Amino acid sequence: MSYVSIRDLRKSYGDVQTLHGLNLGFEEGEFVVIVGPSGCGKSTLLRMIAGLEDITSGEIGIGGQVVNDVEPANRGCAMVFQNYALYPHMTVAGNIGYPLKLARVPRAEREQRVREAAEILGLTDYLDRRPKQLSGGQRQRVAMGRAIVRQPRLFLFDEPLSNLDAKMRVQMRIEIRRLHRRLSATSVLVTHDQVEAMTMADRLVVMNGGRIEQIGSPSEVYARPASAFVAGFLGAPAMNLLPATVDREGILRADMCPDRMLAGDLKLPSGTELTLGVRPEDFTVAPAGRGGLPAQVDLIEDLGGMRVAHCQLPGGYASAVLPRESAVREGTHVSLIPDVARLHAFDRVSGQRLAEVAVAGADAGRAESDARSEAFAPA
Ligand SMILES: Nc1ncnc2c1ncn2[C@@H]1O[C@H](COP(=O)(O)OP(=O)(O)OP(=O)(O)O)[C@@H](O)[C@H]1O
Ligand SMILES: [Mg+2]
Known part of the structure; x- marks a missing residue:
């Protein structure tokens, strides 16, 4: 059974249906990229997995448990957003450790876990700085640190790289893959950038208009696109x-x-x-x-x-x-x-x-x- 399993998942806002019955499974430890044009429902899907958005109908399971009614904090997942709004008045250490503080983790353990996360992300020398003293890429790493300290089994990334310049994007793409190799937590990344999708994914999910067009490895999807839409969308x-x-x-x-x-x-x-x-x-x-x-x-x-x-x-x-x-x-x-x-x-x-x-x-x-x-x- 898949680590994350999604069954006939639907979402409507008022009369408008946004997701039309998705069926999907993410295997333990794999890196899945969900790609599709703006407005196709990627963020909605991710937010529903995280528990930040109500489900209209269908079922989401994580680690063998149906989580439809489980609070976001208890789903064992951490989400990294495009707008990773760091607290400007807190140091890097303060920002990374904040979720642990909220969870009332004792100070000594908190400091230990912040140090470990900083080490993994190459932020050890920046722990005392404030966000405005960091580059865009460093800030993005702090946002990832905030996710890592919670030691989630499932990472959800919503366009985490789109605020970075082209060079930094390429670099962070590689860093996120390295991070995944090191932590081997199941990771789901959403993007509308087809290069990001092709280069990062073990498995690609191509979405269009609230439906899944194709699921497969990047090379499979490239070699045998299941539809004209996928064919035109992937490849530059x-x-x-x-x-x-x-x-x-x-x-x-x-x-x-x-x-x-x-x-x-x-x-x-x-x-x-x-x-x-x-x-x-x-x-x-x-x-x-x-x-x-x-x-x-x-x-x-x-x-x-x-x-x-x-x-x-x-x-x-x-x-x-x-x-x-x-x-x-x-x-x-x-x-x-x-x-x-x-x-x-x-x-x-x-x-x-x-x-x-x-x-x-x-x-x-x-x-x-x-x-x-x-x-x-x-x-
Ligand atoms: N709160 C809301 N109320 C009404 N409609 C919404 C709401 N949130 C999203 N939608 C609609 O649902 C659809 C899917 O939105 P979603 O944010 O999931 O798209 P996306 O694939 O993440 O796009 P992007 O690449 O631009 O981030 C869009 O048509 C959007 O307008
Ligand atoms: Mg989105």
């Missing part, structure tokens, strides 16, 4: 999603340029109207006229580690990753040739993933390998 640059149809001969064609064949030998029946997903790294950018999708490079973004070509297609846009040495320039006419083995297909209406698209493609596959060998010469 985002997956290209294009309307496409399998014609009467069983050939896959993008609706915006039906004269070009993208793949043959499909596992999908003729007539299937779908949303085709192609990750930008799964497009080969070949000279114009080589099959695939005709496109003109509109803008090239240099992200340091990679360059992304944003291209204008006959009826839309698509992006593709360029090899570093590529001679492609803004304005160049190109062909975008998808890797047939890495196509994703989603039902046009429901957005749900369809069976695998391709049997490694006959003609399209050949066109692709020709194009790869004829790719642009180095600049």
